[in-house]
Amino acid sequence: MAITQSARMAVVTSPLGGDVLVLRRMEGRDELSRPFAYELALISEDHALPLDALLGKPMGLTLQLADGSDRYFHGIAARCSQAAGSGQFASYRVSLKPWLWLLSRTSDCRIFQNKTVPDIVKQVFRDLGFSDFEDALTRSYREWEYCVQYRETSLDFVSRLLEQEGIYYYFRHEQARHVLVLCDAYGAHRAAPGYASVPYFPLEDQMRERDHIYDWHLNHEVQSGSLELNDYDFQRPSARLEVRSIVARPHSNAGHPLFDYPGEYVQSKDGEQYARNRIEAIHTQYERVQLRSNARGIGAGHLFSMTGYPRADQNREYLAVSADYQIVQEAFENTTSDEPLQFDSRLECIDASQVFRPLPLTVQPIVQGPQTAMVVGPKGEEIWTDSFGRVKVHFYWDRHDQSNENSSCWIRVSQNWAGKNWGSIQIPRIGQEVIVSFLEGDPDRPIITGRVYNAEQTVPYDLPANATQSGIKSRSSKGGTPAQFNEIRMEDKKGEEQLYIHAERNQDIVVELDETHAIGRDRSKSIGRDETVDVGANRTKKIARNERYSIGHNKTVNIGRFKVESIGMAKMTNVGLGYNRNIGMAMFSAVGMNRTDFVGKTWAVSAGDKIEFKVGSSQLTLTPDAIYLSAKDIHFKAQEYLHADAPSDILLNSGTAQPAPEHSGKAEPGSQVGALATVAGVLRGLGSQAAPSAQGNDKRPGAEAQGSLSLRSHAPAAADTPAAVTTALGSAVDRIAAQSPALQEDLRSLQEQGWDIEYGPAGEGTYVSQEGDVSRIVIDGDMRGSPATVTQLLAHEVGHATHPYEENLSSKAAYVSGALQDEGAAVLNNIKVQREIIANGGPDISINGSAANHAAYNAAYDQLVSSGDTGAARKAVGQAWGSETSSVKVDGQFVTYNDYYGSWYDDNADD
Secondary structure, eight states: OOOOOTTOSEEEEOTTOSSSSEEEEEEEEEETTEEEEEEEEEEESOTTOOGGGTTTSEEEEEEEOTTSOEEEEEEEEEEEEEEEEETTEEEEEEEEEOGGGGGGGOEEEEEEOSEEHHHHHHHHHHHTTOOOEEEOOOSOOOEESOEEEEEEEHHHHHHHHHHHHTOEEEEEEOSSOEEEEEEOSGGGOEEOTTOSEEEBOOTTOSOOOSSOEEEEEEEEOOOOSEEEEOOOOTTSTTOOOOEEEEOOOSSTTOOOEEEESOOSOSSHHHHHHHHHHHHHHHHTTTEEEEEEEOOTTOOTTEEEEEEOOSSGGGOSEEEEEEEEEEEEOOOOSOOOOOOOOEEEEEEEEEETTSOOOOOOOSOOOOOOSOEEEEEEOSTTOSOOOOTTOOBEEEETTOOSOOSSTTSSOOBOBOOSOBOSSOBOOOOOOTTOEEEEEEGGGOTTSEEEEEEEOOSSSOOSSOTTTTTTEEEEEOOOTTTOOTTOOOEEEEEOSTTOOEEEEEOSSOOOOOOSSOOOOOOSSOOOOOOSSOOOOOOSSOOOOOOSSOOOOOOSSOOOOOOSSOOOOOOSSOOOOOOSSOOOOOOSSOOOOOOSSOOOOOOSSOOOOOOSSOEEEEETTEEEEEOSSOEEEEOSSOOOOOSSOOOOOOSSEEEEEOSOOOOOTTOOSSOOOOOHHHHHHHOOSOOOSOSOOOOOOOOEEOOOTTOOSOOEEEEEOOOOOOOOOOOOOOOTTOHHHHHHHTTOHHHHHHHHHHHHTTOEEEEOOTTSOOEEEEETTEEEEEEOGGGTTOHHHHHHHHHHHHHHHHSOOOOOOSOHHHHHHHHHHHHHHHHHHHHHHHHHHHHTTOOOOOOSSOGGGHHHHHHHHHHHHHHOOHHHHHHHHHHHHTTSBOSSOBTTBOOBHHHHHHHHHHHHTTO
16 A cells, blocks of 8 residues: 555655655754754655755645644754664655855855854845844944955854844745744844743653643853953054953852953944853853653744743743754554654753853864965055055955955054054055965964065066165155156175165255265266255365366355455356446455556546555555546656547646545555545446546746646537436336446337336246237336346237237148247347346346247347348247247146247137
């Protein structure tokens, strides 16, 4: 007769059909925070069942309870086997495990960031395709900044996290599934229907009419009385993070403490919860009750109350923390036999008022040594760090991340030296390979301890050819090229030793006290632009042999008080153009032997009070009103004519000598003190002297000192010299401009036409402006205080103002060419004024534009003087002027005059 389960109290449900497999025996175990395991011994009439048709698929066992309701055992067929059968039946065994057990069949290396443990656990479940779980948690849990599953099964990973947080689980079995329930408190548990109260009957008691408890054992065990944890937070290094949790028990030796470090927390409140979790887990072992029962409805996670036990204090509510089952069903054929199903369970329980916490039994993986990883960050960045110099990395074992700023937590970087606002620092850059170690071997606590090169991030020097070189070489960021870097390099090759320092831009050295340089041989120093030396007190230079200066343009020396020069032999000064000395008070020259002055053209001497020349008793004195000549003998000799002109009378007296004012007629020996005390005014080689009227005395050898000779003539009065033009640019500029007749004539003409000459805003350039009825020459206000430069700019702009120029807008090339020829006229005028001022003893006002073009400008002017071809000269100068930099900005930048005039044409020609 075919077997059937229709009248069985324990019915197997499988993918093979209702009566294919029949239960003979089941042994199994449920436990809080552990996967269950049910071993089913089955029989079948089919001796060749395909085991893979069962393996990995859900199966169930329905157990009929005493009240006629059902209890379910559900799981996944984790293992299937077949043994030799007896008679007509084949024998099979199936091991049922929860879907959670399947997590032991997968492992990973994976990073979770900024999630709580419940969130991490749920994500692991969902990512593996499991959804039969419920969240019955009541507490809040801290967010983990960084949590790593490292070379461990997903079951171990989930288990150790739950154990650390004090979270446990049990399974609720239904007919077609089993559900994992996450819990952390009493409220997550319920009594099995019909089993809220279970009576106790002794084993020998014959009156047992219902499911009951028939054996009972109570165990107490000494446990530690307190647990203390500690940890360290580098962001609060002085913070005290010790926490302690105590559970008091009334027996002896109940207070022994436990201590552990690190506690894996940085906030004391989290540490307090961890300490409480662990001491509560330990004390779930303090009191355990072992029961034996035939109560078919009770399993791990159920609440129930025991009644009828002789010791009254044990008749209380319990939480079943584990259950071992044995079910035997011997009858194989379909029969109406009354033989009962045999069910027996061993329950381990705790008082329901005792909080259950899982013991931390799952071993945390340990990283056995350092690893390497690649520094990462956001796209487009080269350096990605925080205020602590931490970086983020991509671990080569992490197959889930995208190698960006979210790849890891911020990881601290070991530096050579780390003090309080002092030390050394080198931030690893994106793409570099670093060495990562792990504190206590904990994958959750990485720290970067080194950096290494690889085939993409190569060494800075060619090896092994330059094996004797060592140093530090950086790269400019962002967007730096191999040619942009700072570097300190040491070459240790014998005979070629070198210390090389390269600054890509600026180098700043600060020495708080003294600095000493000792150079064995030569020193070369090259400065591309300017050098400034500021010495707070004294400066001493000692040169054993020669010193030579070569200055391409100007040299200015300002000395606050004295300058003393001592030259052992000779001194020579060669000045190519002009030489000017300004002395505020007195000047004294003492020549031990001879002095010779040679002036190629004009020598002008000007004094505010008087000029005296003395040789022995002879003296020549010049005052603002007269010239006095006194000597023992005075001789006038002319090769042809001797002229004396006066607007009124010429008087020649004999017999009476008229001495110069404040002079006795005797020469006084000169002295340095006397000369410095009496000389005032300024001696300058500038200007010309008007001839005042003069009186003189003539005394010749043998002449009588009596009588008089009066010669009178009426010479025409000298023509009036026009006064110097006055501008708004300052008296110093006007004095220099007065030494160019051509510039004076042009300025008078422009002023008569109503032109204004003035300073403009600083930095806004120099230009000619003709807007409506107002015509102006505007000089850049930055030039105030530089009269020679202002005169140069004035001469240039006067050239613009006086050059008849009309814009040619027929084409861009025609417009630019005409504008540059207008600039040529201005430069030629500048050169003419410059040469006139120098010829009249004035300073060199130089030529506008770059020094590189001055030779071309002067050559064009000389050709103009020679040929008289003004147009050719303007064109030649204009072509060179096109490369000069405009004094007026275009779009906020200075550009060449070619671009300046081209830009104006582009913006205005169509208008």
